Amino acid sequence: MPEPIETSQESAAGWEPRIVAFFCNWCTYLAADLAGTSRMKYAPNARVIRVMCSGRVDPQFVMEAFANGADGVLVGGCHFGDCHYQSGNHKALRRFRLLQRVLVGMGIEEERIRLEWISAAEADKLRDVMNDMVARVTALGPLHLEVPGEGPREGPREELPEVAELQEVTA
Amino acid sequence: MNPADGSGNGQPKIGVYVCHCGTNIAGIIDVEAVRAYAEGLPGVTVARAYKYMCSDPGQELIKEDIRANGLERVVVASCSPTLHEATFRRATAEGGLNSYYFQMVNIREQDSWVHTDKAEATRKAQDLVRAAVHRVRFHKPLERSRVSINPAVMVVGGGIAGIHAALTMANAGKHVYLVEREPSIGGHMAQFDKTFPTLDCAACILTPKMTEVRSNPNITLWTMAEVDKVDGYVGNYTVTVRHKPRFIVEDACVGCLECIEACVYVRGKTPDEFNLGLNMRKPVYIPFPQAVPPLVVIDRDACIEFKSGRCKKTCVEVCADRNAIDFTQTETFDTVEVGSVILATGFKTFDPKRTPSYGYGVYPNVYTAMEIERLVNSSGPTEGHVTLRDGRTPQTVGILHCIGSRDVNTNVYCSRVCCMYSLKLAHLVKEKTGAEIYNFYIDIRAAGKGMEEFYNRVAEEGVHFIRGKVADVYPEAGKTGRVVLQAEDTLLGRVRKIPVDMVVLATGLEPQADAEDVRRTFNITCAGGGFFMERHPKLAPVSTFTDGIFLAGACQGPKDIPDTVAQAGAAASEALALVDRGYVEMEPNTAYVMREECSGCKTCIPLCPYTAISRVDGKAQINPVLCKGCGTCVAACPSGSIRQNLFEDEEIYEEILGVLAHA
Numbered sequence: 001m002p003e004p005i006e007t008s009q010e011s012a013a014g015w016e017p018r019i020v021a022f023f024c025n026w027c028t029y030l031a032a033d034l035a036g037t038s039r040m041k042y043a044p045n046a047r048v049i050r051v052m053c054s055g056r057v058d059p060q061f062v063m064e065a066f067a068n069g070a071d072g073v074l075v076g077g078c079h080f081g082d083c084h085y086q087s088g089n090h091k092a093l094r095r096f097r098l099l100q101r102v103l104v105g106m107g108i109e110e111e112r113i114r115l116e117w118i119s120a121a122e123a124d125k126l127r128d129v130m131n132d133m134v135a136r137v138t139a140l141g142p143l144h145l146e147v148p149g150e151g152p153r154e155g156p157r158e159e160l161p162e163v164a165e166l167q168e169v170t171a
Numbered sequence: 172m173n174p175a176d177g178s179g180n181g182q183p184k185i186g187v188y189v190c191h192c193g194t195n196i197a198g199i200i201d202v203e204a205v206r207a208y209a210e211g212l213p214g215v216t217v218a219r220a221y222k223y224m225c226s227d228p229g230q231e232l233i234k235e236d237i238r239a240n241g242l243e244r245v246v247v248a249s250c251s252p253t254l255h256e257a258t259f260r261r262a263t264a265e266g267g268l269n270s271y272y273f274q275m276v277n278i279r280e281q282d283s284w285v286h287t288d289k290a291e292a293t294r295k296a297q298d299l300v301r302a303a304v305h306r307v308r309f310h311k312p313l314e315r316s317r318v319s320i321n322p323a324v325m326v327v328g329g330g331i332a333g334i335h336a337a338l339t340m341a342n343a344g345k346h347v348y349l350v351e352r353e354p355s356i357g358g359h360m361a362q363f364d365k366t367f368p369t370l371d372c373a374a375c376i377l378t379p380k381m382t383e384v385r386s387n388p389n390i391t392l393w394t395m396a397e398v399d400k401v402d403g404y405v406g407n408y409t410v411t412v413r414h415k416p417r418f419i420v421e422d423a424c425v426g427c428l429e430c431i432e433a434c435v436y437v438r439g440k441t442p443d444e445f446n447l448g449l450n451m452r453k454p455v456y457i458p459f460p461q462a463v464p465p466l467v468v469i470d471r472d473a474c475i476e477f478k479s480g481r482c483k484k485t486c487v488e489v490c491a492d493r494n495a496i497d498f499t500q501t502e503t504f505d506t507v508e509v510g511s512v513i514l515a516t517g518f519k520t521f522d523p524k525r526t527p528s529y530g531y532g533v534y535p536n537v538y539t540a541m542e543i544e545r546l547v548n549s550s551g552p553t554e555g556h557v558t559l560r561d562g563r564t565p566q567t568v569g570i571l572h573c574i575g576s577r578d579v580n581t582n583v584y585c586s587r588v589c590c591m592y593s594l595k596l597a598h599l600v601k602e603k604t605g606a607e608i609y610n611f612y613i614d615i616r617a618a619g620k621g622m623e624e625f626y627n628r629v630a631e632e633g634v635h636f637i638r639g640k641v642a643d644v645y646p647e648a649g650k651t652g653r654v655v656l657q658a659e660d661t662l663l664g665r666v667r668k669i670p671v672d673m674v675v676l677a678t679g680l681e682p683q684a685d686a687e688d689v690r691r692t693f694n695i696t697c698a699g700g701g702f703f704m705e706r707h708p709k710l711a712p713v714s715t716f717t718d719g720i721f722l723a724g725a726c727q728g729p730k731d732i733p734d735t736v737a738q739a740g741a742a743a744s745e746a747l748a749l750v751d752r753g754y755v756e757m758e759p760n761t762a763y764v765m766r767e768e769c770s771g772c773k774t775c776i777p778l779c780p781y782t783a784i785s786r787v788d789g790k791a792q793i794n795p796v797l798c799k800g801c802g803t804c805v806a807a808c809p810s811g812s813i814r815q816n817l818f819e820d821e822e823i824y825e826e827i828l829g830v831l832a833h834a
Contacts, residue, residue, distance in 0.1 A: 016291075020830060026716060030696075033251045036280030044291040047298050047830035048281055050252070051818060052760060055778075056802030064824055069831045081691055084717075085801035086780035095806070120696040120716065121704055127285075 017071040017137040019046040022061060024054045026084040028076030030120035035127050042127040043134040046074060053077070054115075055088025059099040062113060066103070066145055072112045072137040074129070079117040089117065111136045112143060182214035183243035183308055186236045187300060190224035190249035192279055199283040201293040205248065208297045212304045217242060224249050230262035237266030244268075244307040248276035248300050254707075269312035271759070271817065274303040302829030309821045315756040316795070320406035321510040322750045325350065327398055327689075330358020331732060332724025332739040333515035334380050339743035341389035345750065348507055349384060350412055351394045355462035356381055358517055362445065362541065364548040366732055367595040368625030374461060374550075381463040394464060399504065401692055404799065405719030406510045406755040416500035418469035423495035426465035430455050430486035430496065441473045443552070446545045450552035455486055460550055469496070511719045511746040514703060515739060516689055518725040521575025521582070521678040529571060529676055530644040534654050535560045537644065537674040540592060547599045557603045557673075561652065565606050565672035569656045570597055571641050572612040576679030584700055586679030586729040590616045593677045594626055597634045600675075609635045609669055611658050619731075637669075638662045644674060680729040693720050702728045713742040718755070721745050760800035760817040764791045768812035775804035775813060 023029040029050050035042070051057060054077025062073045075096065077089040096115045104110050116129050187209035191197035202220045210218035217236050221229045224247055236242050245268070247259045252275040264270035278296040286292040322345055326337045329351030337349045349356070360366075361381075363373035384390055393412060400411040434453045442448030445459045454474035457467050476482035476498055487496050520541055523531035531537045536559050538546075549555035558564055570593045576586040590612070597608045615636070617626040630636065639658040647653040653670045660667045682701035683689070690697050695715040698704035703726050706714035713721050723739040724730065730738070749755070769790040776784045776791065783797035784804060791813070793804075805815045814820065 018831060020827060027696075030253070030716065032285075033253060033277075033280040036251070036284035039284055041287055042285055044282075044286040044288060044295050047295065047302070048277075049302070049823065049826045049830070051802060051823070053801035053803060056806050056815070056818060058806040058820070058823075060820075061823055061827060065827050065831065068828055070827075082694075082696075084694060085799060085803065088780075088801045088803045091778060091803050091807070121698045 015142060017045055017134060017142070018069060019072040019074055019133060019137060020065040020070045021046045021048045021074040021076065022051055022054070022057045023048050023076040024056075024078060024084075024088075025050055025052045027078035027082060027120050028054075028116070028118040028126065031076075031118045031122050031126040034120065035123035038123050040123055040127045042130040045134045045137075046130055053083065053085050053088035054092035055083075055085065057092055057095075059095055059102075062099060062103075066108060066112075066143065071140075071143045072114070072133060074133055075113075075115045076118050076126075076129075077115070079119055082117075082119060108143065108145070109140050111140060184216040184241055185212075185214045185244040185246060185304055185307060186217040186233065186240070186242040187212075187215050187219070187246045187304065188224050188229070188233060188248070189218070189220045189278075189296075189300070190229070190247065191220065191222045192224075192249060192283075193222065196249070196279050196283045199286060199289055199292045200278060200296045201289065204293050205278075205296045205300055209246075209248075209300050209304065212301055214244075214308060215304060216240060225255050225258055230258070230265075233259070233262045234266035237263070237268055242266075242268070243272065244310065245273045246276060246300065246303045246307055247273070248278045248296060248303070250279040251277045251281070271313040272307070272310050274307040274310065276300050276303045298830045298832070301832055302826040305825035305829035305832075306822045309819060309825060311816070311819075313759040313816055315759055317754045317756055318406055318796070319754050320750050320752070321408075321508045322346070322753075323348065323507070323509045324746050324750060325398075325408075325410055325507070325509045325512045326515055327512065328358070328515035328517055328724070328726070329353075329356030329384075329392075329394070330515060330517045330724060330735075331360040331377060331380075332517070332726075332735045332742075333358070333513070334377075334384055335736050335739035336513045336515060336723050336743040336746075337390055338380060338383060338387065339740055340747060341387045343743075343747055345389065345747065347390045348410075348412075348509065349390055349392050350396050350398060351392070352397045352415075353458065354395055354417065354466070354468040355458045355464070356384060356392070356394065357459075357461075357463065360732060361459060361461070362548075363544050364551075365595060365599060367591040368619075368621040370595070370598070378461045378463075381461065385463050392464065393505070395468070396505075398689075398692055401512070401694070403508075405717075405749070408509050408512060408719065410507055410509060410512070412505045412507065414503045414505065416471075416502060417466065418471065418474075418496065418498055418500050419466055420495045420497050421464065421466060423493050424466045425493065425495075426457070426467070428457060428467065429489045430467060431457065433485040433489035435475060435483055435485055441470060446552045447539070447542050449542060449545055469498075510750040511721065512693065513721045513723050513739075513742045513746055514689065514693060514695075514726055515723040515742075516683055516686070516726040518680040518729065519683050521586075521681050523574055523676045523678055525581060526574060526578075528643060529574065529641070529674070530654065531676060534644065534646065534674070536565075536652065536654065536672060537676065540589070540596060540675055540677050543596050543600065543675050547596070547603060555603070557600050559652075559673060563652075563672070564604050565600075566604075567607045567609070567653075567669070567671040568597075568600055568604075568673045568675060569609045569611060569641070569669060569671040570675045570677060571656070572610065572677045573640070574676040574678045575681070577613060582679055582681065582700065584729070585616065587616070588729060588731045589677040589679055590614075591622055591625070591731065593675070594629045594634075596675060598629050598632065600673075601632060601634060606672070607635065609637055609656070609671065611637050611639060611641045611656065613638070613640060619733075637667065639667075680725060683726070686726065689726075693717065695720055698728075700728075702726065713738055713745055719746075719749060758800065758817070760802075760815060761795045761798040762793050762800065762802060762805050762813050762815045763795070764793055765812040765814060766790050766792075768810055770810050770812075772809060774807055774809055778803050778807055
C-alpha cells in the first residue's frame with residue numbers, strides 16, 4: 001500500500017513538478033509506447049530520455065538533472081532476468097542504491113529519485129508509476145537545490161556553449 | 172569535419188519537422204506552437220509542420236531542405252522511433268547527409284496519445300523538441316557495420332505451426348533444425364479428430380506433412396529435445412539443445428513395436444498422455460500410431476528395469492540383434508549455429524479444476540473438450556465410440572462454452588477457437604450417438620470463412636443453443652448418474668435446469684506453463700495473458716523485439732489452424748528474407764575507449780556481459796564486433812574515458828538540459 005501523501009503549500013499554488021525520466025530502449029521505453037497505443041492517460045510532467053539500457057544511466061546524469069531544475073528523476077529498466085544485455089539492470093541497481101544515499105545526504109528527499117522495473121507489456125504499471133511519482137513529488141514541493149558557489153539555482157543556464165568548444169572533447 | 176561549418180554562428184544548421192499525424196498529434200498538441208517554438212531555438216534554420224511526415228511528400232521536405240537550405244542536422248517530431256526512425260534516417264541520407272545526423276522526437280505515443288491537457292501536452296512537445304535540437308548538434312557521422320548471417324534456421328516446437336514453418340524454409344533450400352520436446356511431432360493437431368468448419372480429418376491432412384518433415388533432407392528433426400541456452404545475436408545465434416534420453420537407439424529402431432507386445436506388463440498401468448489418460452499405456456510405448464519419428468520410447472518412471480534393475484527385459488530379448496534398446500542413455504547436448512529462430516511453442520488448454528463449480532474431477536461424466544476429441548476419434552481409447560465412463564452411451568450432452576475464457580476470474584480474453592470446436596464436437600457427438608445436445612454460450616463467435624455457415628448447419632441439425640453461462644452443476648436426485656446444468660437463459664429470461672448424461676467443458680487456450688522460461692531464454696517479451704508479444708500487432712505480427720526471433724502459431728495468442736498455418740508461413744518468409752540477404756547491419760551504438768585518458772583500472776572489464784573489453788598494454792580496449800551497445804561500461808568508467816556512439820555523454824547532457832530549459 002502506498003503511504004498517504006501530504007501536500008506542501010507550494011503544490012497548491014499551481015506549481016507543477018518537472019521530472020526527467022531515463023528509460024531503457026527495450027522494456028520501459030516500449031511500455032511507454034504501449035501506454036500510448038493503448039491510449040492510457042497519465043500526468044504529463046515527465047520528459048523521457050531514451051538510453052539503450054538502464055545500465056547506461058550515469059549517476060552524473062541524475063545529478064545534472066537535479067542541478068538544472070528537475071524536481072524528480074525516474075529511471076526505468078527491465079525486470080531482473082529480462083535485461084536485453086543480460087544484467088545491465090543489476091548494475092543500474094547497485095549504482096542507484098549508492099546514488100540515492102548520496103542524494104539523501106545532500107538533502108534531496110529519497111522519493112525524488114526512483115528506479116522501477118517496467119517490462120514492455122506493463123503499460124498499466126508505467127501509467128501508475130508516472131502518476132504516483134508526480135503525486136509524491138508534487139507533495140514534496142519544488143526542489144530548492146543549493147549549487148556550491150552559485151547559490152540556489154533558479155533556472156537553467158541561459159547561454160548555450162559553443163559547439164566547437166565542446167566538440168573538441170569528443171573529437 | 173567540424174559540424175559547425177557553414178552556419179555562420181558556430182552552430183550547425185538544424186531543420187525541425189513537426190508531424191500532425193492527421194489528428195493523432197494535432198488533435199491534442201498545438202503543432203503550430205511547437206513549430207514556432209522550434210524556429211526560435213538556436214541553430215534552427217528551418218522549422219516546418221506537415222500533415223504526415225512519413226509520407227513521400229513529408230520525406231521530400233527533408234531532402235529538399237538539405238539540398239536547398241544546406242541543413243546539417245534533422246529533427247523530426249512525430250511517432251515513436253521504433254516505428255519511423257529508420258524511415259527518417261533514410262530520408263536524411265537520401266538528402267545527402269549522414270543518416271545519423273538525425274534525431275527523432277516521440278510526441279505521439281508518449282505525448283498526444285497519453286495526455287488530455289492540450290497546453291501541457293504542447294509544452295511537453297516543445298521541451299522534447301528542444302532536447303533533440305540540443306542533442307543533434309553533437310551527433311557524429313556514423314556507419315552501420317555489416318555482419319554475415321548464418322543461413323541455417325531453427326524452429327522450436329513441432330506442432331502444425333512449427334511443421335509448416337520448417338517445411339517452407341527447408342523447401343527454400345535452408346537447413347532447418349526442428350526441436351520438439353515430446354517424443355513425436357504433431358502437437359495438439361495430431362490429437363484432433365476432425366477440423367472445423369470443413370470437417371476434414373486432422374490426421375489425414377497433418378500426417379503427410381509430418382512424414383515430409385522426416386524425409387526432407389534439409390530438416391534435422393530432434394524430438395525429446397529442448398533449447399537449453401541461446402547466445403549471440405541476429406544472424407549468428409548459438410543454440411544449445413538438450414536431448415532427453417529415449418532409451419532407444421534412434422538409428423536402430425525400425426518401429427516394429429514388438430517390444431511393446433513383449434513388455435512384462437501385460438496391461439498398461441500408466442495414463443496415456445496422448446489420450447489424456449482415458450486409457451493406460453505400457454512403460455515402453457509409441458505416442459500414437461502415426462508418430463514421427465515412428466519410434467518407441469521408454470518411460471523411465473514406469474519401467475521396472477529403472478525401478479529395480481531386475482526386470483527380465485523381454486523387450487531387449489525380442490529386439491534381439493537390432494539392439495535398439497539402451498537403458499544406459501543419458502542426456503546429451505548439441506550446439507548449433509543458426510541465423511534465425513522461429514518459436515512455435517503452442518499453447519496448453521485451461522485446467523478446469525481451477526473453476527470447481529463445473530464439477531470436473533468430481534463428477535465422472537464431466538469431460539474436457541480435448542477428451543471428447545479423443546473419444547470421437549476412431550484411433551482413440553474407445554475406437555470412436557462416444558461412451559460414458561460406465562460404458563453407457565449418452566442421451567443428453569451439455570457443452571459449456573468459455574471455460575477459462577472471457578471470465579474475470581480466469582482469463583479475460585476470448586480463446587477464439589472454442590465456439591467453433593464446440594460446434595464441431597456437437598455435430599460429431601450427435602452424429603455418433605443421436606444425443607440431444609445443449610450448447611450454453613455467451614456469444615457465438617463464428618467469424619471467418621465458412622464459420623457462420625457451419626454454425627447454421629449445426630443449428631439446423633437440431634443442436635440446442637441456450638444463451639447463458641452455467642452457474643451450477645449438481646447431481647440429479649435419485650442416483651441416475653446424470654448431472655443438472657443450471658443456467659439463466661438470457662433470451663427467455665428464466666432459469667433453466669437441464670439434466671444431462673455428459674458435460675463437455677469448452678476449455679480455453681493458455682500460454683504453455685513454461686512460456687516464461689522460453690521467453691527468457693530467447694530474450695523476448697510476453698504480453699498480458701502470458702502469450703509471446705509481437706513487435707507490432709498489425710505491421711509486424713510475427714516479429715519480436717529481438718531481431719531474428721519470429722513467432723508462429725498459438726504461442727503468440729489463441730488461433731485456429733488456418734491462421735496458425737498462415738502465420739507460420741509468414742514467420743518462415745520473414746526468416747528467409749533475413750537469412751537470404753546474407754548480412755545484417757548493426758546499429759553503430761558501440762562503446763569505445765579514449766586510450767590516452769584510460770587509467771587501466773579494469774573497472775569496466777567485469778561489467779561487460781559479452782567479454783568485449785580486454786586490457787591491452789595497460790589500457791582497456793573494446794572489441795566493436797562483440798560490443799552490443801548497452802553502455803554500462805560507459806556509465807561506470809571512473810575517469811569518463813569510455814564513450815558510446817549515438818549515446819555520447821554530451822548528447823545525453825544536452826537532452827537533460829533541453830528538457831529542463833523551458834521556463
